[in-house]
Amino acid sequence: MTAQSSRFILICSGKGGVGKTTLTANLGIALARLGATTAVLDADFGLRNLDLLLGLENRIVYTAQEVLAGSCRLEQALVKHKQEPNLALLPAGNPRMLEWLKPEDMRQIATMVGEQFEYVLIDAPAGIEGGFRNAMAAATEAIVVTTPEVSAVRDADRVIGLLNSEGVKPIQLVLNRVRPKMMASQEMLAVDDVTDILALPLLGLVQEDEQVIVSTNRGEPLTLGDSGSPAARAYTNVARRLRGEAVPLIDPSKERQGLRARIGRLMQTKIF
Amino acid sequence: MVLRPQWPGAPAWLLLPLPGGEATAAELVERAVDAAHLLDGAPVPANLALVAGEWQLGVRALRALVDRLAARGIRLTALWSADPRSRVAAAAVGLQSYSPGPEDLASGREASHREPGSQELCLQRGTLRSGDHLEAEGSVLVLGDVNPGARVSAGGHVLVWGRLRGIAHAGCHGDARARIVALQLRPLQLRIAGAVARGPDDSPAAGMAEQASLVDGTIRLDPAPPIWPLERTPDSPGHSGLEPAGRGFGPNLPRPQAQP
Numbered sequence: 306m307t308a309q310s311s312r313f314i315l316i317c318s319g320k321g322g323v324g325k326t327t328l329t330a331n332l333g334i335a336l337a338r339l340g341a342t343t344a345v346l347d348a349d350f351g352l353r354n355l356d357l358l359l360g361l362e363n364r365i366v367y368t369a370q371e372v373l374a375g376s377c378r379l380e381q382a383l384v385k386h387k388q389e390p391n392l393a394l395l396p397a398g399n400p401r402m403l404e405w406l407k408p409e410d411m412r413q414i415a416t417m418v419g420e421q422f423e424y425v426l427i428d429a430p431a432g433i434e435g436g437f438r439n440a441m442a443a444a445t446e447a448i449v450v451t452t453p454e455v456s457a458v459r460d461a462d463r464v465i466g467l468l469n470s471e472g473v474k475p476i477q478l479v480l481n482r483v484r485p486k487m488m489a490s491q492e493m494l495a496v497d498d499v500t501d502i503l504a505l506p507l508l509g510l511v512q513e514d515e516q517v518i519v520s521t522n523r524g525e526p527l528t529l530g531d532s533g534s535p536a537a538r539a540y541t542n543v544a545r546r547l548r549g550e551a552v553p554l555i556d557p558s559k560e561r562q563g564l565r566a567r568i569g570r571l572m573q574t575k576i577f
Numbered sequence: 578m579v580l581r582p583q584w585p586g587a588p589a590w591l592l593l594p595l596p597g598g599e600a601t602a603a604e605l606v607e608r609a610v611d612a613a614h615l616l617d618g619a620p621v622p623a624n625l626a627l628v629a630g631e632w633q634l635g636v637r638a639l640r641a642l643v644d645r646l647a648a649r650g651i652r653l654t655a656l657w658s659a660d661p662r663s664r665v666a667a668a669a670v671g672l673q674s675y676s677p678g679p680e681d682l683a684s685g686r687e688a689s690h691r692e693p694g695s696q697e698l699c700l701q702r703g704t705l706r707s708g709d710h711l712e713a714e715g716s717v718l719v720l721g722d723v724n725p726g727a728r729v730s731a732g733g734h735v736l737v738w739g740r741l742r743g744i745a746h747a748g749c750h751g752d753a754r755a756r757i758v759a760l761q762l763r764p765l766q767l768r769i770a771g772a773v774a775r776g777p778d779d780s781p782a783a784g785m786a787e788q789a790s791l792v793d794g795t796i797r798l799d800p801a802p803p804i805w806p807l808e809r810t811p812d813s814p815g816h817s818g819l820e821p822a823g824r825g826f827g828p829n830l831p832r833p834q835a836q837p
Contacts, residue, residue: 459707462724466706470636470666502724502742504704 311419314426314547315444315473319460321431323452324481325349327517327526328540329428330358335528335544336424337391344383344422346415348440349430350398350406359386360524361394368396369414370405379417388529393422408442415443433467447473448508452482453494458502465503477508479543484513485557496556509543511536512557588624588654596632603642610649626655626673634663639670661701661711668710676714705729705743712749725765734758744768753791758801762787772796 316329326349333345346369347355356362367382379395386392395418398406418425429440441447447468451461461478468476480499487493500507514536520527527537528544542552591609593602600608606627625646634642634656643653655673658664667674676699699713700720707726711717716733727743729735734756735747741759746768748755753770764776767789774789774796788801 459726462707462726466709467636467669469703469706470662470669472635502722504722 312424313445315447317429318450319464320457323450323457325450326354328450329426330526331528331540333392334526335541337389342391342422343424344393344418345426347396347428355428368398370398406439408439411439411443444473447476450479450481478505479509481511482513511539588626590626592628602632603645624654625651628657633660636666636669665709665711757789760786767796
């Protein structure tokens with residue numbers, strides 16, 4: 306695998322708690338299951354969670370910090386996923402070592418990882434300060450995650466401005482934690498409202514799903530199993546679109562809400 | 578070249594040579610600071626305003642510059658640039674940003690002393706996003722949206738070929754004739770000269786460009802007249818009829834309320 310063909314994708318949002326890390330974990334697994342070698346780089350090492358979500362917390366021995374310092378090889382620091390051998394995790398650093406990382410370090414480590422993997426997903430920290438700037442330095446494209454809330458959209462807008470000024474593109478949008486019923490009754494920002502302001506191509510719509518919480522606590526991303534939960538399907542579709550497949554995007558708030566449609570959906574999930 | 582401050586506490590001016598050589602802006606600035614120190618032995622003042630002319634400085638370059646100067650105990654406070662993107666970037670890293678005219682470069686005069694309306698149009702291509710702040714001495718034309726959280730201030734008119742959903746300040750040096758025109762006027766806040774108004778709660782009818790102007794000390798919205806007198810302000814000779822024509826649209830349209 307050559308460095309030219311690998312993609313360095315930053316996953317960011319500005320606001321915290323909108324689902325950056327969850328998307329990174331699920332997208333990583335989904336891409337790996339689609340056959341692409343994928344590395345997830347946890348740039349949010351101050352509050353490092355990606356290892357938890359992937360269930361790899363107890364396997365971390367080294368971090369990117371040791372690799373750059375020359376005290377271990379990259380292969381030693383990369384943590385291979387238990388079930389999905391195509392996926393590896395690289396924590397950028399130790400939570401106690403906040404100050405050491407610089408944008409150049411991030412670029413260097415990403416280049417090293419890019420020599421072995423087709424996809425390098427970089428999980429950015431919340432905010433727009435140093436940590437985010439470090440994470441951004443290594444990226445050549447970005448996925449902005451937001452939820453249909455005014456504050457999340459505002460922060461995403463700010464982040465997109467920063468990405469633009471750093472020349473990171475393309476930038477695509479994932480709208481997370483969508484509640485179709487609230488959207489249909491106009492209690493929540495509609496999909497159009499969000500895309501209207503942010504003016505980005507929509508890469509995916511992920512419904513609010515209780516299974517996400519369960520999977521987070523278990524350390525098994527939803528895309529790992531064949532649960533068929535709405536969020537798992539959405540994450541897999543994001544991965545397929547990222548790979549260039551034309552998967553149609555359905556606005557859940559515009560889906561039929563009638564009894565027949567509901568029974569139809571129910572039967573689909575039971576039978577298939 | 579470093580110009581010493583003319584009165585205590587004012588920033589020193591640093592004039593960058595024209596871009597073209599190999600050196601980056603940060604290197605040139607450092608060289609100039611070193612040279613100034615060698616020349617007269619006096620320490621370089623703590624505050625520095627950079628006159629960058631045609632240099633295109635992104636957020637990354639400006640941040641590097643701020644950091645390198647900070648390491649020498651110098652605080653960069655302002656950027657004068659002829660490049661609108663550089664001014665937006667400067668605002669993003671927390672610098673005052675100004676667009677210079679040649680006479681300002683020579684004399685280091687304050688921006689507010691200049692005659693409003695005498696400036697040329699500043700063109701901004703692309704949407705201004707939350708946190709961006711575009712400032713210009715003359716009028717501004719934004720080809721794109723002004724998103725919520727973004728700000729445009731201009732000594733002259735603010736023209737938006739797109740949706741204005743942020744904050745716009747026209748006539749920010751006190752020109753009460755300045756107007757704000759947008760294809761869609763849905764601002765958080767409008768300011769013309771010294772007047773402030775919240776955006777309208779109900780949306781005006783779609784499909785027409787709208788303008789905000791100052792009438793008797795309050796900001797009002799009207800459909801924009803089909804001919805925009807860009808160089809010709811309403812009370813310049815031969816075009817005095819435009820202001821009453823605008824007023825004629827008035828009665829049925831929503832008025833933004835003045836802020837308490």
